[in-house]
Amino acid sequence: xxxxxxxxxxxxxxxxxxxxxxxxxxxxxxxxxxxxxxxxxxxxxxxxxxxxxxxxxxxxxxxxxxxxxxxxxxxxxxxxxxxxxxxxxxxxxxx
Numbered sequence: 001x002x003x004x005x006x007x008x009x010x011x012x013x014x015x016x017x018x019x020x021x022x023x024x025x026x027x028x029x030x031x032x033x034x035x036x037x038x039x040x041x042x043x044x045x046x047x048x049x050x051x052x053x054x055x056x057x058x059x060x061x062x063x064x065x066x067x068x069x070x071x072x073x074x075x076x077x078x079x080x081x082x083x084x085x086x087x088x089x090x091x092x093x094x095x
Contacts, residue, residue, distance in 0.1 A: 003087070005055070008054075032068045032072075039064050042058060043055075065082060
């Protein structure tokens with residue numbers, strides 16, 4: 001199964017109260033489970049920097065990952081960038 005990194009920057013004004021992030025996160029998670037059953041969440045991280053959230057997912061179908069990223073954009077009120085990721089050892093072995 002391929003690994004992807006989805007990095008998200010929340011739109012300015014996406015939430016008026018930080019507590020609203022829980023509701024938004026739950027909505028995004030529900031929508032992705034419903035519409036992207038092949039996407040398996042490995043982990044998510046809040047970050048201090050250019051991006052607000054980093055999600056690590058696995059999926060065999062890149063189209064499902066694209067759909068998940070669009071759901072994050074739509075329901076999560078953010079912009080995303082999606083990167084395929086290769087475990088370092090596998091990358092070195094391919095060299």
